[in-house]
Amino acid sequence: MLAAAFDALALVLDPSRLVFMLLGISVGLVVGILPGLGGVVGMSLLLPFVYGMDPHAATAMLIGMAAVIATADTFPSILIGVPGSAGSQATILDGYPMAQQGKAGRALSAAFSASLIGGLVGALVLFAILPIARPLVLAFQSPHLFMLTVLGLCVVGLLAGKYPFRGILATLIGIMIAMLGSAPATVTFRFVGDSIYLMDGIPLAILAMGLFAVPEIIDLLADNRAVSRVKEVSSGWKDGVRDTLQNRWLVLRSAALGVAVGAIPGLGGSVVDWLSYGQAVQSAKDKSGFGKGDVRGVIAPESSNNAKEGGSLIPTMLFGIPGSGTTAVLLGGLILLGIQPGPSMLTSDLSITLTIVWTLALANVVGAFACFLLSRPIARLSTIPAAKFAPFLLIVMMVGAYQNTNQWGDLIAFIVIGLFGWLLKTYDWPRAPVLIGFVLAPSIERYLTISASRYGWTWLTDPIVIVIGVLAVAVVVAGVRAKRKGLGES
Amino acid sequence: MSQRLREELLFMAVLAGLMGAALYMATGYPFTARLMPQVVAIAVLALLSVESVLTVRRYRAARRSGDPASDGEHVGDTGNEPVWGAKFRRTAPYLGWLAALYLGIYLIGLTASAAIFTVAFCRLVGKMSWLAALLGTGLLMAALFGLSEAFNMRWPVGYFFDPFR
Numbered sequence: 001m002l003a004a005a006f007d008a009l010a011l012v013l014d015p016s017r018l019v020f021m022l023l024g025i026s027v028g029l030v031v032g033i034l035p036g037l038g039g040v041v042g043m044s045l046l047l048p049f050v051y052g053m054d055p056h057a058a059t060a061m062l063i064g065m066a067a068v069i070a071t072a073d074t075f076p077s078i079l080i081g082v083p084g085s086a087g088s089q090a091t092i093l094d095g096y097p098m099a100q101q102g103k104a105g106r107a108l109s110a111a112f113s114a115s116l117i118g119g120l121v122g123a124l125v126l127f128a129i130l131p132i133a134r135p136l137v138l139a140f141q142s143p144h145l146f147m148l149t150v151l152g153l154c155v156v157g158l159l160a161g162k163y164p165f166r167g168i169l170a171t172l173i174g175i176m177i178a179m180l181g182s183a184p185a186t187v188t189f190r191f192v193g194d195s196i197y198l199m200d201g202i203p204l205a206i207l208a209m210g211l212f213a214v215p216e217i218i219d220l221l222a223d224n225r226a227v228s229r230v231k232e233v234s235s236g237w238k239d240g241v242r243d244t245l246q247n248r249w250l251v252l253r254s255a256a257l258g259v260a261v262g263a264i265p266g267l268g269g270s271v272v273d274w275l276s277y278g279q280a281v282q283s284a285k286d287k288s289g290f291g292k293g294d295v296r297g298v299i300a301p302e303s304s305n306n307a308k309e310g311g312s313l314i315p316t317m318l319f320g321i322p323g324s325g326t327t328a329v330l331l332g333g334l335i336l337l338g339i340q341p342g343p344s345m346l347t348s349d350l351s352i353t354l355t356i357v358w359t360l361a362l363a364n365v366v367g368a369f370a371c372f373l374l375s376r377p378i379a380r381l382s383t384i385p386a387a388k389f390a391p392f393l394l395i396v397m398m399v400g401a402y403q404n405t406n407q408w409g410d411l412i413a414f415i416v417i418g419l420f421g422w423l424l425k426t427y428d429w430p431r432a433p434v435l436i437g438f439v440l441a442p443s444i445e446r447y448l449t450i451s452a453s454r455y456g457w458t459w460l461t462d463p464i465v466i467v468i469g470v471l472a473v474a475v476v477v478a479g480v481r482a483k484r485k486g487l488g489e490s
Numbered sequence: 491m492s493q494r495l496r497e498e499l500l501f502m503a504v505l506a507g508l509m510g511a512a513l514y515m516a517t518g519y520p521f522t523a524r525l526m527p528q529v530v531a532i533a534v535l536a537l538l539s540v541e542s543v544l545t546v547r548r549y550r551a552a553r554r555s556g557d558p559a560s561d562g563e564h565v566g567d568t569g570n571e572p573v574w575g576a577k578f579r580r581t582a583p584y585l586g587w588l589a590a591l592y593l594g595i596y597l598i599g600l601t602a603s604a605a606i607f608t609v610a611f612c613r614l615v616g617k618m619s620w621l622a623a624l625l626g627t628g629l630l631m632a633a634l635f636g637l638s639e640a641f642n643m644r645w646p647v648g649y650f651f652d653p654f655r
Contacts (some may be wrong), residue, residue: 172533415592
């Protein structure tokens, strides 16, 4: 394993691949600092360009981008009080008051150093878990993988957004969109009519860009928003690093929580920072400063939201179940590269897996240092009004969309899905489950077909299948009850 | 019934219509091809009916508690704002720009229409100076050219002409 790990490091450090990792990191930094454009958008922007690329270079680029978003999204959270992505919401509670008090530099510095440690812990845990997970994952058969996928979809649907049924519905809509095109195991084209374009189905990159980027751009323009009002970042950089080191146990505790929560499909992105913030408040002796600019309220969520990237890659790579919207697109990217996530990630594609682990670690280090170095120009970038960058972003996305099949259908699908995503966003329907359902649909169908053809219907009496099924039902019931209670209280 | 609630119910009705159509169309497919879409469509229809009832109940509860957003008026919380009204009026010009860009791509291809679109948008909406608009557009065109050369990418060609064809 160690020899394979060092081989993978040599692959990542090869200049021809390193440049793609740095490109991914650069895109991740830009996407992270622009509010609303999270990992899914960044991943979707890069996805069309991975066609035909060397798999190691392509995964380094995608992971490099995903790894630094959780670091870069701290800028808007602290400087403007707007979450850069779903995982940086809790940072606002204390980071923004710190910025208002003229301590933005200290808050950013504490956040970057905590993010660096959290990201490294995530990569370390991911590496450490591979030999343990290997026999476990290889023991799973198609019926178990089918039920795990169903369980993952239930969890994703329930935890995304405010309303539990809308989350589950969004997941099912995603599956239904994936049904467009050729059916597996038969020569039937489903729901395509006379359209030749639809015979291959909707490309993942178009769905992701349409669902996430188009609605954000439309709303930013319609609300005529400049990204930031804060133009200068104050001093206090050393104090922030000192704060992180003084609260090292909080950093490690939050990172451990981040990895654990990130490994649960659907749970990671939007709740890990809140859970981490909650445990920071619970474990603090003096709670009076929280919400008013306490640096611990910045350190805890930032450490955990970087660590969760390593955690979310565990189910993505080993079970083929994405832990978040970002990893859902990554999963699609891996498939485009001819890599089938699942048990093969620990056998034939082990070098890819280890490349991902190394990239995650390296990208966190490079990303954190880049954030330190670029903080002043980035703060100025975030003051650019949406009207000044939207046309360029739109053209880049349309070019990316067109690369999927080089047909007009790409551009039409892009805008139709974009408007659908805008309606979903406007009416408070979660969009991430649509994407996750779309990505998982072929796996569900494949596992179900293999299970039925190999075991008939006797697989339904398998004890592991029954346990996972009961767990899925319990998750749905508990999730619906918890959400309804939460809504009632709010 | 508030405007926002009507819109949400209409949105769900359209989704239900699409699922109903999918359910009907799937009846003509072989068993292995129709199993999954039929199961999913039935589940969506069942859940949509539950969600529509829950949505109405949520609005009624909000109205009883005196939440002004439940009347469909924009009261500062854009989360409860109906689409048809102020939000649409704010959004429509940008949808118009998007439609113009698509028309341009259809008529004169992507490269030419992208150049015209970015300069026009930066000048008229972004209020950028001529120099900044032209510089930004020039960089974008250079990036497109670089991508085209590096990755052998192709762009949509216009109905009438394309200067880069």
